[in-house]
Amino acid sequence: MKEEFIDIYKKYIKRLGSNELLDYLLSSNSDFFEAPASTRYHLAYPGGLLEHSLNVYHCLKDYLSRPRVKEVYNINVSDETIAIIALLHDICKVNVYKKTYRNTKDESGKWIKVPSYQFSDDLPYGHGEKSVYIISGFMKLSREEAFAIRYHMGFSEENNRNVGEAFSKFPLAFALSTADMEATFLLENK
Numbered sequence: 001m002k003e004e005f006i007d008i009y010k011k012y013i014k015r016l017g018s019n020e021l022l023d024y025l026l027s028s029n030s031d032f033f034e035a036p037a038s039t040r041y042h043l044a045y046p047g048g049l050l051e052h053s054l055n056v057y058h059c060l061k062d063y064l065s066r067p068r069v070k071e072v073y074n075i076n077v078s079d080e081t082i083a084i085i086a087l088l089h090d091i092c093k094v095n096v097y098k099k100t101y102r103n104t105k106d107e108s109g110k111w112i113k114v115p116s117y118q119f120s121d122d123l124p125y126g127h128g129e130k131s132v133y134i135i136s137g138f139m140k141l142s143r144e145e146a147f148a149i150r151y152h153m154g155f156s157e158e159n160n161r162n163v164g165e166a167f168s169k170f171p172l173a174f175a176l177s178t179a180d181m182e183a184t185f186l187l188e189n190k
Contacts, residue, residue, distance in 0.1 A: 012083035017139030032094050039117045042188040055183035057086035085148045092130035096121045148173040152180050
């Protein structure tokens with residue numbers, strides 16, 4: 001999976017600063033390729049964040065290829081934009097999941113310790129906005145890309161009063177949110 005991510009990234013993302021961002025993701029300063037996607041729910045295991053990012057990429061590519069999306073919704077974006085927003089939408093999760101143990105009952109009702117993750121964020125800047133902030137430290141995002149990443153959590157955001165307006169003004173944000181939900185709830189929630 002790591003090779004697939006790198007291949008897609010290098011093939012489509014050519015923007016100034018993109019090589020430095022990839023170098024960061026590959027460095028010992030980042031756990032992007034080993035991190036889980038969540039603490040206990042979807043893809044809560046090593047490499048889950050990478051798997052989720054690729055799932056969102058493929059779901060978004062599929063969604064955006066629909067004739068209705070192109071012709072009626074008028075969402076036509078470059079392969080570079082698709083790769084950026086899908087592969088990097090959850091970059092905010094780099095270095096925030098710490099390995100720990102939790103108690104749970106086994107099949108016989110006996111308490112046992114099982115490996116788990118604990119969320120610990122040294123840069124508590126929100127979710128989507130933190131991803132935009134991190135990416136912007138390396139390369140410039142278009143307004144449409146920034147809004148798509150910022151609002152990819154859709155109405156599940158804690159403060160969701162701007163979501164509908166963002167989706168209306170920036171349909172790519174709706175598309176990424178749809179791809180994120182499809183990946184999370186249909187592909188990964190097994």
